Amino acid sequence: MRPAQKRPQSRNRRVSNVRQRRQQHLLDVKVRSRRVAQHRARRALAVLSRVVLLAALCAAIYAGTREGARRLFFENQDYQLKTIEFQTDGTLQREQILNTADLREGENIFRVNLGRVHDLIQQLPQTDEVQVMRKLPSEIDIRVVERKPVAWITSEKEISDPFASDSAFLVDARGVLMKEKKLLPEYLGLPVILGCSNEWLEVGKVVESPEAKTALELLQLSSRSFLQMRFQIREIDVSENYRLLVTDKNHSRVMFGYNDLETQLRRLEQFLVYCDDSKQELATLNLLVQRNIPVTFAPRPVAVINDTIEPAVEPRIMKAIPVHPSETMSPAPKARPSSKPPLKTIPTQRQKTD
Numbered sequence: 001m002r003p004a005q006k007r008p009q010s011r012n013r014r015v016s017n018v019r020q021r022r023q024q025h026l027l028d029v030k031v032r033s034r035r036v037a038q039h040r041a042r043r044a045l046a047v048l049s050r051v052v053l054l055a056a057l058c059a060a061i062y063a064g065t066r067e068g069a070r071r072l073f074f075e076n077q078d079y080q081l082k083t084i085e086f087q088t089d090g091t092l093q094r095e096q097i098l099n100t101a102d103l104r105e106g107e108n109i110f111r112v113n114l115g116r117v118h119d120l121i122q123q124l125p126q127t128d129e130v131q132v133m134r135k136l137p138s139e140i141d142i143r144v145v146e147r148k149p150v151a152w153i154t155s156e157k158e159i160s161d162p163f164a165s166d167s168a169f170l171v172d173a174r175g176v177l178m179k180e181k182k183l184l185p186e187y188l189g190l191p192v193i194l195g196c197s198n199e200w201l202e203v204g205k206v207v208e209s210p211e212a213k214t215a216l217e218l219l220q221l222s223s224r225s226f227l228q229m230r231f232q233i234r235e236i237d238v239s240e241n242y243r244l245l246v247t248d249k250n251h252s253r254v255m256f257g258y259n260d261l262e263t264q265l266r267r268l269e270q271f272l273v274y275c276d277d278s279k280q281e282l283a284t285l286n287l288l289v290q291r292n293i294p295v296t297f298a299p300r301p302v303a304v305i306n307d308t309i310e311p312a313v314e315p316r317i318m319k320a321i322p323v324h325p326s327e328t329m330s331p332a333p334k335a336r337p338s339s340k341p342p343l344k345t346i347p348t349q350r351q352k353t354d
Contacts (some may be wrong), residue, residue, distance in 0.1 A: 044117050082094075148173070170187065191236060192236070218233075252282040
């Protein structure tokens, strides 16, 4: 018989106990964690060095660019401001604009803040639109479109000369109040809005009262071709809150309501056409009434002239009253003898002959 063969021992047999295996695992973890920390430190150092290098490069580029711009532009005599061109369609003066914008010749053209200049000029009450342009190498152009005044406005109920009154302000179609330093002759012919007692009038402010806004709307609507030639408004009294009392250049007085101005203006046109056809002048008209409108007409010029020129029917005649010579006259002085012969008197028909 063959001898029994011995079974080989298993190669997967554990040669250590649990404690040894745990200690070996801890050592492996510590070694690996140290390597990872060193690797992370090297990566962080590399990133930090790159960031520092990039920042230094950007700072150098910025400093070089700034120095180059300072030498080439901001301190270059070729870009010194030599000309300030100013254009306007109104009464604003060049010195007033330059003082407002704090702008002078001689400074560097690139140091001028165009946005700031634009905002400062736009704040003027007279300014409607403004445009500021830089023209290299040494010129700045300023163009201003001014507000066009359409009327005078005051809180007084009567005013004779708005030029000389401190309480009278110019106002444009948008309701912006103005005070012009240089008054043009055509401003004297502008209509006057009277009696704005509920409105706080201040330069640069926009009118807020509904009475003043309605008066401005009436001026705008009446600027149509026919009414502009036939009915030129001189005064608008807004002192009463239920009507507008309008006086034209012919001293016609028309009463308007605050609502539906277009309809009232159409009725006014009809009355003016009737006046032209009948050759009469309108005296008063009340447009507050929709039916049976009260209207009066001015007397004809011929009748007025006849009343002032024609004499009375029986003119008064002044007659002389005879006075007896002996009662009023003193005795005549004695005449000196004269060598000339005395004059002979010739009796008239009224005297009795001896």
